[in-house]
Amino acid sequence: MDNLKILFASSEVVPFAKTGGLADVAGSLPKAIKKLGVDIRVVMPKYKSIPESFVNKMKMVGSFYVNVIWRRQICCVYELLYEGVVYYFIENEYYFARDGLYGHFDQAEQFAFFNRAFIEMLQFIDFKADVIHLNDWQTGIGSLLLESDYMDLEFYKDMKTVFTIHNIKYQGVFPKEIMDDVLGLSWEYFHLNGVEYNDQVNYMKAGIAYSSIINTVSSTYADEIKNDFFGEGLSGIINNRAQDVYGIVNGIDYDENNPATDKRLFANFSSRNISGKYENKKKLQEYLGLPIREDTAVIGIISRLVDQKGFDLLDFVLMEILNMNVQLVILGTGEYRYENMFKWAAEVYPDKVSANIKYDETLAQRIYAGSDMFLMPSLFEPCGLSQLFSMRYGTIPIVRETGGLNDTVRPYNETTGEGNGFTFKNYNAHDMLYTIRRAVEFYHNKPIWDMLVKRVLKQDFKWEKSAEQYIDLYKKSLLKE
Ligand code: ADP
Secondary structure (H helix, E strand, O other): OOOOEEEEEOOOEOOOEOOOHHHHHHHHHHHHHHHOOOEEEEEEEOOOOOOHHHHOOOEEEEEEEEEEOOEEEEEEEEEEEEOOEEEEEEEOHHHHOOOOOOOOOOHHHHHHHHHHHHHHHHHHOOOOOOEEEEEHHHHHHHHHHHHHHHOOOHHHOOOEEEEEEOOOOOOOEEEOOHHHHHHOOOHHHOOOOOOEEOOEEEHHHHHHHHOOEEEEOOHHHHHHOOOHHHHOOOHHHHHHOHHHEEEOOOOOOOOOOOOOOOOOOOOOOEOOEOHHHHHHHHHHHHHHOOOOOOOOEEEEEEEEEOHHHOHHHHHHHHHHHHOOOEEEEEEEEEOHHHHHHHHHHHHHOOOOEEEEOOOOHHHHHHHHHHOOEEEEOOOOOOOOOHHHHHHHOOOEEEEEOOHHHHHHOOEOOOOOOOOOEEEEOOOOHHHHHHHHHHHHHHHOOHHHHHHHHHHHHHOOOOOHHHHHHHHHHHHHHHOOO
16 A cells, blocks of 8 residues: 555646646645655646746657547647656647636536546556546546446556545536537436436536545535535535545645745745734735825735625625725636626725736735735635635634634634634624624734734644545545445
């Protein structure tokens, strides 16, 4: 069981391509697992958007054909050794030389190709993985394809799968005709406990139904998705597989995100000397055209602007918040309704609101470092990385007690002095407002606030512990039939 060999498959990986937290995890978890002595390699599509600096360093491994039913598609494999980990890139001009990662009309086919390609790549490069680690719907279908088409081959017969659910809301649901036309699967898999979902094909469900082991990215979320509300229609199959479902909380890369060395910041700092943090705040206010005021609490938000993240709560009580002595700094893109809400607020309250409706990684780090508080009132949150980044940069999270937010943020208790943030339980705008008010009150109590800032700066949300738990999951999967 030592010398485990793992193929980690993901549709996005930092620093090559990213739309959300999945890419952060795929860019940092394998590194941590590798450090523990496992031969883990990562595979992703070779998108057009991958920066040239990486593409130039890639080495071509070779090419072979992949059949997507009647389509015979070329698959070119490229390799890059990056920070100690081997990355494979699956190239096919037709499927991946496009703008944007998702949302194309034929994504059922794109990802059917990608899954077949990385499974067949294993034999092509002679990397006999013990486990293929699949992530979210884009690679969920891989476990079913492996079972239906490859398990009878000597090379694949002992291979196991671990499937990680990063967000059960996005499932990859397609018309059932793709069974014949894209997947080439027997209809015997199209049933309630298989890949069928409301008379359609569901890639996420395939991952849950056919993987050896399933996990999600926090223990609270692992429990939550057993209920209808969080399960997004898949709680039935989750409950079916309940004894194989685990929760492992995400970590973040502490080297790439280090307030003491991060060049993207206006100033560096650490728990021993937090004066640089306040320098960041001043410079951030200046940079964004907000009044430079040390005594005003800056509340940061960096997020996809979607319902999941709780912005309808903000909509309800925005005026009350803006009547407090605070500044709101928003960075995000998403639904028109929320983009407009923040743009409007910035127009009406230019001294209090900075709405940055864009995707900008440098500005993100500057907001993590320059804010006093970070607001994340999510309706649901599988793990959430933003609260971890904010704490890494000494910014106190205000969150709703759900999913990974519940597992990583403990409410400050003025009696015991314990806690690392401010939390509320019910999905209720006034509960959130009350919690923000409470945080702002403590912000004006400098000894307590500085103590909290130093406390979160000293916390450990590194990957090591969780990486060990993933290795345990790999080993557990090997014991499966
Ligand atoms: P999710 O995966 O649901 O979007 P997470 O909190 O797990 O939420 O991860 C979100 C990641 O995306 C974080 O790394 C966050 O900093 C980043 N992010 C979100 N929106 C933006 C943006 N507009 N600009 C830069 N980074 C962003």
